[in-house]
Amino acid sequence: SANGLHEYYSGYFPIGVAVSPRALEDSAQSALILREFNSMTPENVMKAGPIHPSPNQYNWGPADAVSYYAKENDLKLRGHALVWHQQYPGWFFKDENGDQISKDTLYARMKSHITEVVNRYKDVIYAWDVVNEAVSDNSDFVYRQESPYYQIAGEEYLAKAFEFAHAADPQAKLFYNDYNAARPEKVDRIYTLVKKLKDAGVPIHGVGIQGHWSIFEPSEKDLRYAIDKYASLGLDVQITELDVSIYPWEKERRAMKPGESDEFTNELEEKQLKQYDMFFRVFRDYKETLTGVTFWNISDQYTWLDTYPVEGRKNYPLLFDQELKPKKAYYKVTSFDQ
Numbered sequence: 441s442a443n444g445l446h447e448y449y450s451g452y453f454p455i456g457v458a459v460s461p462r463a464l465e466d467s468a469q470s471a472l473i474l475r476e477f478n479s480m481t482p483e484n485v486m487k488a489g490p491i492h493p494s495p496n497q498y499n500w501g502p503a504d505a506v507s508y509y510a511k512e513n514d515l516k517l518r519g520h521a522l523v524w525h526q527q528y529p530g531w532f533f534k535d536e537n538g539d540q541i542s543k544d545t546l547y548a549r550m551k552s553h554i555t556e557v558v559n560r561y562k563d564v565i566y567a568w569d570v571v572n573e574a575v576s577d578n579s580d581f582v583y584r585q586e587s588p589y590y591q592i593a594g595e596e597y598l599a600k601a602f603e604f605a606h607a608a609d610p611q612a613k614l615f616y617n618d619y620n621a622a623r624p625e626k627v628d629r630i631y632t633l634v635k636k637l638k639d640a641g642v643p644i645h646g647v648g649i650q651g652h653w654s655i656f657e658p659s660e661k662d663l664r665y666a667i668d669k670y671a672s673l674g675l676d677v678q679i680t681e682l683d684v685s686i687y688p689w690e691k692e693r694r695a696m697k698p699g700e701s702d703e704f705t706n707e708l709e710e711k712q713l714k715q716y717d718m719f720f721r722v723f724r725d726y727k728e729t730l731t732g733v734t735f736w737n738i739s740d741q742y743t744w745l746d747t748y749p750v751e752g753r754k755n756y757p758l759l760f761d762q763e764l765k766p767k768k769a770y771y772k773v774t775s776f777d778q
Protein backbone atom coordinates (compact mmCIF):
# COMPACT_ATOMS: atom_id res chain seq x y z
CA SER A 441 0.00 0.00 0.00
CA ALA A 442 1.10 3.54 -0.67
CA ASN A 443 2.57 5.80 1.97
CA GLY A 444 2.98 9.31 0.74
CA LEU A 445 1.02 11.42 -1.72
CA HIS A 446 3.32 10.73 -4.63
CA GLU A 447 2.93 7.00 -4.19
CA TYR A 448 -0.85 7.23 -4.19
CA TYR A 449 -0.59 9.28 -7.35
CA SER A 450 2.14 7.28 -9.07
CA GLY A 451 -0.24 6.18 -11.82
CA TYR A 452 -1.36 9.78 -12.37
CA PHE A 453 1.17 12.63 -12.17
CA PRO A 454 4.13 13.76 -10.06
CA ILE A 455 3.22 15.62 -6.87
CA GLY A 456 5.40 18.64 -6.24
CA VAL A 457 5.98 21.25 -3.56
CA ALA A 458 7.44 24.77 -3.44
CA VAL A 459 10.45 24.96 -1.15
CA SER A 460 13.06 27.28 0.28
CA PRO A 461 16.63 26.17 1.04
CA ARG A 462 15.85 26.72 4.72
CA ALA A 463 12.99 24.21 4.66
CA LEU A 464 15.32 21.63 3.11
CA GLU A 465 17.75 22.06 6.00
CA ASP A 466 15.02 21.44 8.56
CA SER A 467 15.00 17.72 9.30
CA ALA A 468 11.27 17.45 10.01
CA GLN A 469 10.29 19.29 6.83
CA SER A 470 12.85 17.43 4.79
CA ALA A 471 11.52 14.08 6.02
CA LEU A 472 8.00 15.16 5.07
CA ILE A 473 9.10 16.25 1.60
CA LEU A 474 10.88 12.98 0.91
CA ARG A 475 7.94 10.92 2.10
CA GLU A 476 5.15 12.80 0.32
CA PHE A 477 6.51 14.48 -2.82
CA ASN A 478 8.51 13.54 -5.91
CA SER A 479 8.91 16.99 -7.44
CA MET A 480 9.95 20.45 -6.23
CA THR A 481 9.86 24.09 -7.30
CA PRO A 482 12.08 26.72 -5.68
CA GLU A 483 9.64 29.23 -4.17
CA ASN A 484 11.86 32.30 -4.60
CA VAL A 485 15.55 31.60 -5.09
CA MET A 486 15.61 31.22 -8.88
CA LYS A 487 13.68 34.42 -9.56
CA ALA A 488 15.68 37.20 -11.21
CA GLY A 489 15.79 39.44 -8.11
CA PRO A 490 17.26 36.89 -5.71
CA ILE A 491 19.52 35.12 -8.24
CA HIS A 492 20.86 38.08 -10.23
CA PRO A 493 21.18 40.99 -7.78
CA SER A 494 23.58 43.06 -9.87
CA PRO A 495 24.62 43.02 -13.54
CA ASN A 496 27.73 40.89 -13.15
CA GLN A 497 26.82 39.02 -10.02
CA TYR A 498 24.79 35.87 -9.66
CA ASN A 499 23.75 34.59 -6.25
CA TRP A 500 23.89 30.87 -7.06
CA GLY A 501 24.21 29.45 -3.54
CA PRO A 502 20.53 29.12 -2.53
CA ALA A 503 19.44 27.89 -5.97
CA ASP A 504 22.33 25.42 -6.08
CA ALA A 505 21.19 24.06 -2.70
CA VAL A 506 17.71 23.35 -4.04
CA SER A 507 18.98 21.77 -7.24
CA TYR A 508 21.56 19.67 -5.35
CA TYR A 509 18.83 18.39 -2.99
CA ALA A 510 16.60 17.47 -5.92
CA LYS A 511 19.41 15.59 -7.62
CA GLU A 512 20.59 13.81 -4.47
CA ASN A 513 17.09 12.68 -3.59
CA ASP A 514 15.88 11.95 -7.09
CA LEU A 515 13.09 14.52 -7.15
CA LYS A 516 11.95 16.21 -10.31
CA LEU A 517 12.67 19.95 -10.40
CA ARG A 518 10.64 22.74 -12.01
CA GLY A 519 12.41 26.04 -12.61
CA HIS A 520 10.59 29.23 -11.56
CA ALA A 521 10.54 31.89 -13.02
CA LEU A 522 12.61 33.48 -15.79
CA VAL A 523 10.50 36.48 -16.78
CA TRP A 524 8.16 38.11 -14.27
CA HIS A 525 7.05 41.64 -13.45
CA GLN A 526 7.77 41.01 -9.74
CA GLN A 527 10.92 40.12 -7.80
CA TYR A 528 13.25 41.40 -10.50
CA PRO A 529 16.49 43.20 -9.63
CA GLY A 530 16.33 46.99 -9.51
CA TRP A 531 19.04 47.42 -12.15
CA PHE A 532 17.41 45.21 -14.76
CA PHE A 533 15.33 47.80 -16.59
CA LYS A 534 17.60 50.83 -16.09
CA ASP A 535 20.77 52.16 -17.69
CA GLU A 536 23.68 53.69 -15.76
CA ASN A 537 21.85 57.05 -15.62
CA GLY A 538 18.75 55.46 -14.16
CA ASP A 539 16.79 55.89 -17.39
CA GLN A 540 14.68 53.15 -18.89
CA ILE A 541 16.62 50.89 -21.25
CA SER A 542 15.82 50.35 -24.92
CA LYS A 543 14.21 47.26 -26.33
CA ASP A 544 17.53 46.00 -27.70
CA THR A 545 19.22 46.34 -24.34
CA LEU A 546 16.29 44.58 -22.71
CA TYR A 547 16.63 41.64 -25.09
CA ALA A 548 20.38 41.49 -24.56
CA ARG A 549 19.85 41.37 -20.79
CA MET A 550 17.05 38.83 -21.03
CA LYS A 551 19.17 36.65 -23.26
CA SER A 552 22.17 36.74 -20.99
CA HIS A 553 20.11 36.17 -17.82
CA ILE A 554 18.02 33.34 -19.26
CA THR A 555 21.02 31.64 -20.85
CA GLU A 556 23.09 31.70 -17.65
CA VAL A 557 20.32 30.49 -15.36
CA VAL A 558 18.88 27.82 -17.66
CA ASN A 559 22.35 26.52 -18.53
CA ARG A 560 23.41 26.13 -14.95
CA TYR A 561 20.51 23.86 -14.01
CA LYS A 562 19.83 22.06 -17.25
CA ASP A 563 21.00 18.71 -15.92
CA VAL A 564 18.28 18.68 -13.27
CA ILE A 565 15.45 21.06 -14.22
CA TYR A 566 13.00 19.43 -16.62
CA ALA A 567 10.51 22.31 -16.98
CA TRP A 568 10.69 26.09 -16.67
CA ASP A 569 8.09 28.72 -15.98
CA VAL A 570 9.47 30.99 -18.68
CA VAL A 571 6.94 33.80 -18.53
CA ASN A 572 4.88 34.30 -15.40
CA GLU A 573 1.65 36.31 -15.12
CA ALA A 574 1.81 38.34 -18.34
CA VAL A 575 -1.97 38.49 -18.75
CA SER A 576 -3.86 41.44 -17.32
CA ASP A 577 -6.48 40.98 -14.62
CA ASN A 578 -8.39 43.81 -16.24
CA SER A 579 -10.49 42.44 -19.07
CA ASP A 580 -9.95 45.62 -21.12
CA PHE A 581 -6.42 44.41 -21.85
CA VAL A 582 -4.84 41.13 -22.85
CA TYR A 583 -1.38 42.04 -21.54
CA ARG A 584 -0.52 43.24 -18.05
CA GLN A 585 0.07 46.92 -18.60
CA GLU A 586 2.35 47.61 -15.63
CA SER A 587 4.95 44.99 -16.58
CA PRO A 588 8.25 46.70 -17.38
CA TYR A 589 8.89 44.05 -20.04
CA TYR A 590 5.66 45.02 -21.74
CA GLN A 591 6.28 48.74 -21.36
CA ILE A 592 9.69 48.50 -22.98
CA ALA A 593 9.08 45.89 -25.68
CA GLY A 594 5.36 45.30 -26.08
CA GLU A 595 4.05 41.77 -26.53
CA GLU A 596 7.11 40.64 -28.49
CA TYR A 597 9.07 40.02 -25.27
CA LEU A 598 7.11 36.83 -24.65
CA ALA A 599 8.32 35.12 -27.81
CA LYS A 600 11.88 36.29 -27.11
CA ALA A 601 11.82 34.80 -23.61
CA PHE A 602 10.77 31.39 -24.91
CA GLU A 603 13.30 31.49 -27.73
CA PHE A 604 16.20 32.33 -25.38
CA ALA A 605 15.16 29.56 -22.98
CA HIS A 606 14.80 27.02 -25.76
CA ALA A 607 18.22 27.88 -27.18
CA ALA A 608 19.77 27.40 -23.72
CA ASP A 609 18.09 24.02 -23.11
CA PRO A 610 16.27 22.46 -26.06
CA GLN A 611 15.22 19.56 -23.81
CA ALA A 612 13.35 21.63 -21.22
CA LYS A 613 9.57 21.90 -21.25
CA LEU A 614 8.76 25.58 -21.42
CA PHE A 615 5.66 26.88 -19.65
CA TYR A 616 3.50 29.95 -19.58
CA ASN A 617 2.25 30.22 -15.96
CA ASP A 618 -0.55 32.33 -14.47
CA TYR A 619 -3.00 32.79 -11.58
CA ASN A 620 -6.80 33.14 -11.68
CA ALA A 621 -6.24 30.80 -14.58
CA ALA A 622 -9.56 29.01 -14.05
CA ARG A 623 -11.73 32.15 -14.07
CA PRO A 624 -13.43 31.64 -17.45
CA GLU A 625 -12.94 35.18 -18.69
CA LYS A 626 -9.22 35.12 -17.90
CA VAL A 627 -8.92 31.56 -19.24
CA ASP A 628 -10.01 32.86 -22.61
CA ARG A 629 -7.40 35.60 -22.60
CA ILE A 630 -4.61 33.25 -21.50
CA TYR A 631 -5.73 30.82 -24.20
CA THR A 632 -5.61 33.57 -26.84
CA LEU A 633 -2.12 34.61 -25.82
CA VAL A 634 -0.71 31.08 -25.72
CA LYS A 635 -2.37 30.16 -29.00
CA LYS A 636 -0.83 33.17 -30.67
CA LEU A 637 2.63 32.10 -29.49
CA LYS A 638 2.11 28.53 -30.55
CA ASP A 639 0.74 29.48 -33.98
CA ALA A 640 3.77 31.70 -34.51
CA GLY A 641 6.05 28.72 -33.94
CA VAL A 642 7.36 29.91 -30.56
CA PRO A 643 8.83 27.03 -28.50
CA ILE A 644 6.16 26.81 -25.81
CA HIS A 645 5.22 23.42 -24.40
CA GLY A 646 2.90 23.91 -21.49
CA VAL A 647 0.41 26.01 -19.58
CA GLY A 648 0.76 26.30 -15.82
CA ILE A 649 -2.44 26.86 -13.91
CA GLN A 650 -1.10 28.24 -10.65
CA GLY A 651 -4.03 27.13 -8.52
CA HIS A 652 -4.02 29.74 -5.75
CA TRP A 653 -7.60 28.85 -5.00
CA SER A 654 -9.98 28.86 -2.08
CA ILE A 655 -12.97 27.12 -0.56
CA PHE A 656 -15.04 29.46 -2.77
CA GLU A 657 -13.46 29.00 -6.18
CA PRO A 658 -13.16 27.63 -8.75
CA SER A 659 -16.28 25.54 -9.30
CA GLU A 660 -15.88 22.09 -10.81
CA LYS A 661 -17.35 23.41 -14.05
CA ASP A 662 -14.87 26.28 -14.29
CA LEU A 663 -11.94 24.03 -13.42
CA ARG A 664 -12.88 21.55 -16.16
CA TYR A 665 -13.44 24.38 -18.63
CA ALA A 666 -9.94 25.73 -17.95
CA ILE A 667 -8.14 22.39 -18.26
CA ASP A 668 -10.08 21.48 -21.43
CA LYS A 669 -9.36 24.81 -23.02
CA TYR A 670 -5.59 24.73 -22.40
CA ALA A 671 -5.39 21.05 -23.33
CA SER A 672 -7.09 21.84 -26.64
CA LEU A 673 -3.89 23.68 -27.60
CA GLY A 674 -2.11 20.34 -27.58
CA LEU A 675 0.21 21.45 -24.77
CA ASP A 676 1.08 19.99 -21.37
CA VAL A 677 -1.06 21.32 -18.55
CA GLN A 678 0.14 21.45 -14.96
CA ILE A 679 -1.21 22.74 -11.68
CA THR A 680 1.89 24.61 -10.54
CA GLU A 681 1.07 26.44 -7.29
CA LEU A 682 -1.81 24.76 -5.52
CA ASP A 683 -3.24 25.96 -2.24
CA VAL A 684 -6.79 26.30 -0.95
CA SER A 685 -7.29 29.47 1.07
CA ILE A 686 -10.08 29.57 3.63
CA TYR A 687 -10.78 33.20 2.67
CA PRO A 688 -12.18 34.76 -0.47
CA TRP A 689 -9.54 36.33 -2.78
CA GLU A 690 -10.49 39.91 -1.93
CA LYS A 691 -10.52 39.34 1.84
CA GLU A 692 -7.17 37.57 1.74
CA ARG A 693 -5.73 40.72 0.21
CA ARG A 694 -6.83 43.25 2.84
CA ALA A 695 -5.95 43.68 6.50
CA MET A 696 -8.05 42.00 9.19
CA LYS A 697 -10.83 44.09 10.64
CA PRO A 698 -11.61 44.21 14.36
CA GLY A 699 -13.82 41.30 15.36
CA GLU A 700 -12.77 39.10 12.44
CA SER A 701 -11.39 35.69 13.30
CA ASP A 702 -8.66 33.68 11.63
CA GLU A 703 -9.43 30.45 13.42
CA PHE A 704 -9.51 27.22 11.42
CA THR A 705 -12.95 26.05 12.54
CA ASN A 706 -14.36 22.57 11.91
CA GLU A 707 -16.77 24.11 9.48
CA LEU A 708 -13.95 25.65 7.42
CA GLU A 709 -11.99 22.42 7.57
CA GLU A 710 -15.02 20.57 6.22
CA LYS A 711 -15.40 23.05 3.34
CA GLN A 712 -11.72 22.86 2.50
CA LEU A 713 -11.81 19.08 2.52
CA LYS A 714 -14.71 19.09 0.06
CA GLN A 715 -12.89 21.50 -2.22
CA TYR A 716 -9.67 19.48 -2.16
CA ASP A 717 -11.69 16.33 -2.78
CA MET A 718 -13.33 17.85 -5.85
CA PHE A 719 -10.03 19.22 -7.20
CA PHE A 720 -8.23 15.89 -6.96
CA ARG A 721 -11.18 14.00 -8.40
CA VAL A 722 -11.02 16.30 -11.42
CA PHE A 723 -7.22 16.05 -11.61
CA ARG A 724 -7.47 12.25 -11.64
CA ASP A 725 -10.01 12.44 -14.44
CA TYR A 726 -7.43 14.40 -16.43
CA LYS A 727 -4.49 12.10 -15.84
CA GLU A 728 -3.81 11.95 -19.58
CA THR A 729 -3.54 15.74 -19.71
CA LEU A 730 -2.00 16.84 -16.43
CA THR A 731 1.75 16.28 -16.18
CA GLY A 732 2.15 17.60 -12.65
CA VAL A 733 0.40 18.95 -9.57
CA THR A 734 2.55 21.12 -7.31
CA PHE A 735 1.61 22.62 -3.93
CA TRP A 736 2.74 26.13 -3.06
CA ASN A 737 4.50 25.46 0.26
CA ILE A 738 4.76 22.40 2.44
CA SER A 739 2.45 22.82 5.41
CA ASP A 740 0.29 25.32 7.29
CA GLN A 741 3.33 26.04 9.45
CA TYR A 742 4.54 28.36 6.67
CA THR A 743 2.45 29.61 3.79
CA TRP A 744 3.11 32.70 1.68
CA LEU A 745 -0.52 33.66 2.34
CA ASP A 746 0.35 34.51 5.97
CA THR A 747 2.70 37.27 4.86
CA TYR A 748 1.79 38.35 1.36
CA PRO A 749 0.21 40.67 0.37
CA VAL A 750 -0.91 41.51 3.93
CA GLU A 751 0.44 40.23 7.20
CA GLY A 752 -1.47 39.28 10.30
CA ARG A 753 -4.17 36.88 9.14
CA LYS A 754 -3.36 33.20 9.54
CA ASN A 755 -4.31 30.87 6.72
CA TYR A 756 -4.43 27.08 6.52
CA PRO A 757 -4.30 26.29 2.82
CA LEU A 758 -2.26 23.06 2.61
CA LEU A 759 -2.67 19.34 3.30
CA PHE A 760 -0.39 19.30 6.36
CA ASP A 761 -1.08 21.20 9.56
CA GLN A 762 1.21 23.42 11.62
CA GLU A 763 2.70 20.34 13.31
CA LEU A 764 3.31 18.83 9.83
CA LYS A 765 0.61 16.21 10.42
CA PRO A 766 -1.71 15.22 7.58
CA LYS A 767 -5.07 17.02 7.76
CA LYS A 768 -8.45 15.41 7.09
CA ALA A 769 -8.24 16.68 3.52
CA TYR A 770 -5.06 14.64 3.07
CA TYR A 771 -6.88 11.41 3.92
CA LYS A 772 -9.68 12.40 1.58
CA VAL A 773 -7.48 13.00 -1.46
CA THR A 774 -5.62 9.74 -0.86
CA SER A 775 -8.70 7.54 -0.52
CA PHE A 776 -9.68 6.49 -4.01
CA ASP A 777 -9.54 3.30 -6.01
CA GLN A 778 -6.13 3.35 -7.62
Ligand code: G3I
Binds near residue numbers: 681
Ligand atom coordinates in the same frame (compact mmCIF):
# COMPACT_ATOMS: atom_id res chain seq x y z
O1 G3I B 1 14.28 37.97 1.34
C1 G3I B 1 13.72 39.16 1.91
C2 G3I B 1 14.29 39.42 3.26
O2 G3I B 1 15.66 39.66 3.14
C3 G3I B 1 13.56 40.62 3.86
O3 G3I B 1 14.01 40.84 5.16
C4 G3I B 1 12.06 40.38 3.89
C5 G3I B 1 11.28 41.58 4.42
O4 G3I B 1 10.09 41.80 3.70
O5 G3I B 1 11.63 40.11 2.56
C6 G3I B 1 12.22 38.96 2.01
O6 G3I B 1 11.73 38.81 0.72
C7 G3I B 1 10.41 38.33 0.63
C8 G3I B 1 10.44 37.04 -0.17
O7 G3I B 1 9.13 36.58 -0.41
C9 G3I B 1 11.22 35.93 0.52
O8 G3I B 1 10.58 35.57 1.73
C10 G3I B 1 9.58 39.37 -0.11
O9 G3I B 1 9.43 40.52 0.69
C11 G3I B 1 8.22 38.80 -0.43
O10 G3I B 1 7.54 39.73 -1.28
C12 G3I B 1 8.38 37.50 -1.18
O11 G3I B 1 7.09 36.96 -1.43
C13 G3I B 1 7.04 35.97 -2.42
C14 G3I B 1 6.10 36.41 -3.53
O12 G3I B 1 6.01 35.39 -4.50
C15 G3I B 1 6.61 37.69 -4.19
O13 G3I B 1 5.70 38.15 -5.08
C16 G3I B 1 6.51 34.68 -1.81
O14 G3I B 1 7.46 34.18 -0.86
C17 G3I B 1 6.28 33.64 -2.89
O15 G3I B 1 5.60 32.53 -2.35
C18 G3I B 1 5.41 34.24 -3.99
O16 G3I B 1 5.25 33.26 -4.99
C19 G3I B 1 4.44 33.65 -6.10
C20 G3I B 1 4.98 32.92 -7.31
O17 G3I B 1 6.33 33.19 -7.49
C21 G3I B 1 4.19 33.32 -8.57
N1 G3I B 1 2.79 33.12 -8.38
C22 G3I B 1 2.21 33.71 -7.19
C23 G3I B 1 2.96 33.25 -5.96
C24 G3I B 1 2.32 33.77 -4.70
O18 G3I B 1 2.36 35.18 -4.66
